[in-house]
Amino acid sequence: MNVIKEIHSTFWNQDFWLPKNSDWDEISTYNKYSFTNLIVIPTFVALILFFIRIYFEKIIGIPLGRYLDLNEQEKNFIFNKTLEKYYNKHLKITYGLCEYISKETSLEPDQIRNWFKARLNSEKPSTLKKFSESSWRFFFYTLIWFYGIVILFNKPWMWDVSECWFRYPKHKITNDVYWYYMIELGFYISLFVTQFFDIKRKDFWQMFLHHIVTIKLIVFSYVCNFVRLGTLVLAIHDLSDCWLEISKMASYAKFKKMCNVTFTIFGLTWFFTRLIAFPLIILKSTTIDAQNFIGLFPAFYFFNILLFSLQIMHIIWFYYICKTAFKAFTDGDFVDDRSESEEFESEKDEEELAQKYKKK
Numbered sequence: 001m002n003v004i005k006e007i008h009s010t011f012w013n014q015d016f017w018l019p020k021n022s023d024w025d026e027i028s029t030y031n032k033y034s035f036t037n038l039i040v041i042p043t044f045v046a047l048i049l050f051f052i053r054i055y056f057e058k059i060i061g062i063p064l065g066r067y068l069d070l071n072e073q074e075k076n077f078i079f080n081k082t083l084e085k086y087y088n089k090h091l092k093i094t095y096g097l098c099e100y101i102s103k104e105t106s107l108e109p110d111q112i113r114n115w116f117k118a119r120l121n122s123e124k125p126s127t128l129k130k131f132s133e134s135s136w137r138f139f140f141y142t143l144i145w146f147y148g149i150v151i152l153f154n155k156p157w158m159w160d161v162s163e164c165w166f167r168y169p170k171h172k173i174t175n176d177v178y179w180y181y182m183i184e185l186g187f188y189i190s191l192f193v194t195q196f197f198d199i200k201r202k203d204f205w206q207m208f209l210h211h212i213v214t215i216k217l218i219v220f221s222y223v224c225n226f227v228r229l230g231t232l233v234l235a236i237h238d239l240s241d242c243w244l245e246i247s248k249m250a251s252y253a254k255f256k257k258m259c260n261v262t263f264t265i266f267g268l269t270w271f272f273t274r275l276i277a278f279p280l281i282i283l284k285s286t287t288i289d290a291q292n293f294i295g296l297f298p299a300f301y302f303f304n305i306l307l308f309s310l311q312i313m314h315i316i317w318f319y320y321i322c323k324t325a326f327k328a329f330t331d332g333d334f335v336d337d338r339s340e341s342e343e344f345e346s347e348k349d350e351e352e353l354a355q356k357y358k359k360k
Contacts, residue, residue, distance in 0.1 A: 017220075017223070017224055017298075018297065019300075022168075027225050030171055031222060038222065042189055046193070049183075050190050053190070056139060061135035062128060064131075065127075065128045070127045070253065071127075083101065083105070083112065098116070129199065131252040131253065133198060134249045134252070135245075138246050142242045144187070144238055145239055147180065147183075148180055148238065151176040152235060155228075157229075157232065158232070161285045164226070164229040166293060168293060180231060180234070181222055181231070181234075185215065185218045185222075188214050191211055210313055214310075216306055229286065233278075233282055236274065236282070244266045244270075263325070263328070266321075270314075274311075279311055286304055
């Protein structure tokens with residue numbers, strides 16, 4: 001027990017985490033920091049949200065998708081032991097490989113290639129599954145964003161960001177703000193866990209990093225009582241996520257006009273909230289206002305590194321947004337550019353590998 005206490009006291013060194021003339025006893029009188037508040041309750045909220053999600057998708061997401069004629073994906077390939085062996089062995093399926101396999105079977109290379117395509121597609125999530133996932137996220141983001149705006153509307157720091165630092169650390173956390181924080185933390189904990197079971201996308205590792213950074217920011221900002229600024233960050237982020245999920249739902253349901261409108265709104269809200277408001281209001285406040293009100297301290301740099309890493313991810317994702325918008329404009333069809341693509345190589349690679357297998 002003494003070792004654990006020593007590790008705890010070393011990690012939560014107030015000289016690192018808190019500004020001068022502040023200590024944990026003073027902070028805890030305002031944020032009611034405890035193991036229960038920081039670990040138990042968010043974990044319990046994450047479990048509740050997980051079961052709510054399952055129930056929501058079962059009684060709302062999936063039935064709504066089926067009503068819109070989004071059906072479960074059916075397997076349209078016939079099992080072949082030889083082809084299955086090569087499918088499990090090779091990450092990339094090329095035409096050259098298909099020619100090589102045709103020597104062991106009575107099938108033509110084109111038939112083998114078509115079988116591999118059907119086999120690959122059989123493992124991809126159905127449109128109904130993707131629609132159901134997006135419907136849950138749309139429901140949560142919309143609900144939590146409205147809740148955040150309602151409780152923050154009469155808070156002074158909503159209209160003057162310098163209030164996030166004025167009279168620090170004497171910022172008492174009210175029950176409405178407390179639960180806003182706990183629900184958001186629980187949600188991101190659940191996202192962090194379920195991302196390994198949800199539909200995989202090209203930006204999986206970006207999302208993995210994003211969830212880690214977000215959880216760290218919520219936890220440490222709560223412990224250090226930077227909750228006022230944290231609520232603004234959460235509200236800014238949730239708005240564009242609402243429009244992203246509804247645009248994806250419209251895309252899956254093939255509501256082209258609705259998809260174009262909602263995706264345009266999503267792109268605009270992302271641009272103004274994450275590329276304008278976030279750096280010019282939040283980052284400006286954490287780098288300039290914070291110094292003026294509470295001074296510099298080690299954790300000051302830690303928090304800003306996390307916040308600036310979020311900004312970098314915002315810029316990267318905005319590139320994907322622009323790429324998707326350009327593709328929709330030229331092709332006339334919205335496709336989530338982060339979606340996994342078929343693992344078939346280019347014709348040039350196919351020709352090279354064909355020669356490779358012919359030599360064998």
